[in-house]
Amino acid sequence: MFDNLPDEMLSEVFRRVANQADRVAAFCEIKASRSTNQKFRALIESDQTIRAEWRNLEEETRDDRVRYAKIDAGNSAGTRTANDIITYYG
Secondary structure (H helix, E strand, C coil): CCCCCCHHHHHHHHHHHHCCCCHHHHHHHHHHHHHHCHHHHHHHHHCHHHHHHHHHHHHHCHHHHHHHHHHHHCCCCCCCCHHHHHHHHC
């Protein structure tokens, strides 16, 4: 998906997603893209500013992600496994 985009565009994608109102959704979307696309992951790791923004987002959303994961895990109608929940909210 991101393989053909220049780094400047990937940086812009990161910033737009990271600046959404729903910070947990932003974290989960970036994490999913990071785990499935080597170029996006490399950009986050190599760009000091983006890496700092990523770590800030990770820290800022930690409590909410734990809370959402507990709600998800307690949903008897849910179909996610424990691994799915951990991977998603990680």
